[in-house]
Amino acid sequence: MRERILDVALELFSEQGYEKTSLREIAQKLGVTKAALYFHFEHKEDIFLELHLRLHALGREAFDELESLHDGQQRADAWPHVLDHFIDQLIGNRDLLLLHVRNPNALDQLAHNERHQAENEDIQQQMGRLLASPDIPLAQRVRMACSIGAVIGVIIGAGGVFSDVSSAELAALVRDAARDLLFVPGQP
Amino acid sequence: MRERILDVALELFSEQGYEKTSLREIAQKLGVTKAALYFHFEHKEDIFLELHLRLHALGREAFDELESLHDGQQRADAWPHVLDHFIDQLIGNRDLLLLHVRNPNALDQLAHNERHQAENEDIQQQMGRLLASPDIPLAQRVRMACSIGAVIGVIIGAGGVFSDVSSAELAALVRDAARDLLFVPGQP
DNA sequence: GTCTATATTTCGATAGAC
DNA sequence: GTCTATCGAAATATAGAC
Numbered sequence: 001m002r003e004r005i006l007d008v009a010l011e012l013f014s015e016q017g018y019e020k021t022s023l024r025e026i027a028q029k030l031g032v033t034k035a036a037l038y039f040h041f042e043h044k045e046d047i048f049l050e051l052h053l054r055l056h057a058l059g060r061e062a063f064d065e066l067e068s069l070h071d072g073q074q075r076a077d078a079w080p081h082v083l084d085h086f087i088d089q090l091i092g093n094r095d096l097l098l099l100h101v102r103n104p105n106a107l108d109q110l111a112h113n114e115r116h117q118a119e120n121e122d123i124q125q126q127m128g129r130l131l132a133s134p135d136i137p138l139a140q141r142v143r144m145a146c147s148i149g150a151v152i153g154v155i156i157g158a159g160g161v162f163s164d165v166s167s168a169e170l171a172a173l174v175r176d177a178a179r180d181l182l183f184v185p186g187q188p
Numbered sequence: 189m190r191e192r193i194l195d196v197a198l199e200l201f202s203e204q205g206y207e208k209t210s211l212r213e214i215a216q217k218l219g220v221t222k223a224a225l226y227f228h229f230e231h232k233e234d235i236f237l238e239l240h241l242r243l244h245a246l247g248r249e250a251f252d253e254l255e256s257l258h259d260g261q262q263r264a265d266a267w268p269h270v271l272d273h274f275i276d277q278l279i280g281n282r283d284l285l286l287l288h289v290r291n292p293n294a295l296d297q298l299a300h301n302e303r304h305q306a307e308n309e310d311i312q313q314q315m316g317r318l319l320a321s322p323d324i325p326l327a328q329r330v331r332m333a334c335s336i337g338a339v340i341g342v343i344i345g346a347g348g349v350f351s352d353v354s355s356a357e358l359a360a361l362v363r364d365a366a367r368d369l370l371f372v373p374g375q376p
Numbered sequence: 377g378t379c380t381a382t383a384t385t386t387c388g389a390t391a392g393a394c
Numbered sequence: 395g396t397c398t399a400t401c402g403a404a405a406t407a408t409a410g411a412c
Contacts, residue, residue, distance in 0.1 A: 001377085017293030019207035022405065035408085036378050044406070104290050105205030131349045138353065142342060142361045145349070149341015150334035150369070161319045161333070165326065173330045181338070181369040189395080210387060223390085224396050232388065 002040050004030060009047045014098045018048055018106035048106050049116055055096050059123035062086045067126065072135030079144055080182050084175055087151055091167050094155060101156050140184050147178045190228050192218060197235045202286045206236055206294035236294050237304055243284050247311035250274045255314065260323030267332055268370050272363055275339055279355050282343060289344050328372050335366045 008029050012021040023044055027034045041047050062082050069075045090097050100107060110116040127148070131141050154162065154174050162170055196217050200209040211232055215222045229235050250270050257263045278285050288295060298304040315336070319329050342350070342362055350358055 017207070019205070020293060023407090024405080032377090033379060034406090035380080038407070039377055042407095102292050105208060128349055139361055139364075142350065142358070143365045145342050146338035146362065146365045146369070150338040152341065153337015154330060154333050161316055162330065170330070173327055174334065176327075177331045177334045177369055180371070180373070181334070181365055183368070185368070211389090212387080220395090221397060222388085223398080226389070227395055230389095 005040055006050055010051055010095060010099055014095055014102055018103040049110055049113060051099060052110060055100060056123055058089050058093060063126040072133045076136045076140050080179055083147055083178055087171055087174055090155055091171050098156050143182055143184060147181050193225060193228055194238060198239055198283060198287055202283055202290055206291045237298055237301060239287060240298060243288060244311055246277050246281060251314040260321045264324045264328050268367055271335055271366055275359055275362055278343055279359050286344050331370055331372060335369050
């Protein structure tokens with residue numbers, strides 16, 4: 001039951017937004033009552049947290065690989081390859097990505113959540129550390145940030161303009177674009 | 189007063205999100221009561237709409253210039269130059285952009301708003317028409333979408349990592365990156 | 377584990393005095 | 395233009411029976 005609740009919540013939170021989705025609505029879609037949900041989750045926020053941790057787990061793999069390198073420039077060099085893998089992960093979990101992009105404020109609420117603070121090595125923090133790394137040239141860090149925005153923008157963006165393009169073809173095109181973006185002219 | 193309401197609303201909607209910001213909160217920050225707001229705006233949604241139309245006005249200039257060109261390939265060629273101008277506009281109105289990125293569901297609500305439907309030539313629609321244009325190669329359209337995501341991602345993204353970089357320098361770096369991104373290898 | 381029933385709070389919106 | 399006072403709806407969350 002717990003998984004079914006999470007699946008329905010993911011769907012509704014992504015479609016309508018976290019705040020506009022009531023527990024009553026989730027329960028109705030599952031054919032149970034609101035009170036039944038409270039047996040499995042103490043607060044509404046806990047449902048969102050559990051879904052957030054799924055993305056957390058997804059991204060951890062990529063960023064752990066980067067942080068295993070001890071030099072900033074090494075990390076910057078490895079970035080294109082790691083991003084390729086990250087693109088695949090995100091395209092394979094479009095719905096999870098959509099949940100986060102469409103509910104940034106719900107994400108902020110988790111900052112005050114004890115369980116979330118315990119799970120410290122957050123994707124956002126890891127990404128922040130990387131993009132703030134002082135031993136990577138600014139121009140390159142900006143382009144790394146651009147590459148993330150570009151990938152996310154295409155996957156979720158423009159309101160499904162590329163929905164008739166296969167995931168594989170889209171991934172390949174985005175990979176090529178990211179590669180050109182990440183090559184900084186005049187840098188060794 | 190009307191402008192003061194809009195300014196406070198822009199601030200709170202961006203910080204906390206549209207749904208989580210009550211009219212009572214806006215009124216309190218202005219030193220008036222909730223009821224006073226209803227003299228200036230009939231519904232809460234109308235406040236958000238008015239703010240949305242500010243961005244609408246901003247983007248219209250750029251997209252009108254593109255749509256004045258009658259050929260798809262001409263539009264694609266003009267895109268880098270138009271994007272440059274668009275980057276300046278967005279950086280100069282960071283708060284307005286943040287409002288929209290952080291409240292996608294509030295934006296969706298406007299679709300059912302009559303006044304919004306009347307204001308038809310919407311940015312999203314114009315952007316959609318451009319990115320769906322059949323006489324621009326798919327690879328190029330994907331890169332155009334990437335460029336938008338890259339720009340927005342850097343301006344609002346990564347939680348203020350580049351906040352110590354001046355707007356002018358950041359804009360220049362993003363412009364360069366976008367230019368490299370938009371050049372499609374093997375295309376005339 | 378799920379139910380009914382209810383407590384409690386907060387929100388958007390309105391009525392009418394000033 | 396702004397106030398006080400209030401309505402009605404809907405939300406989260408809880409209590410206790412089954």
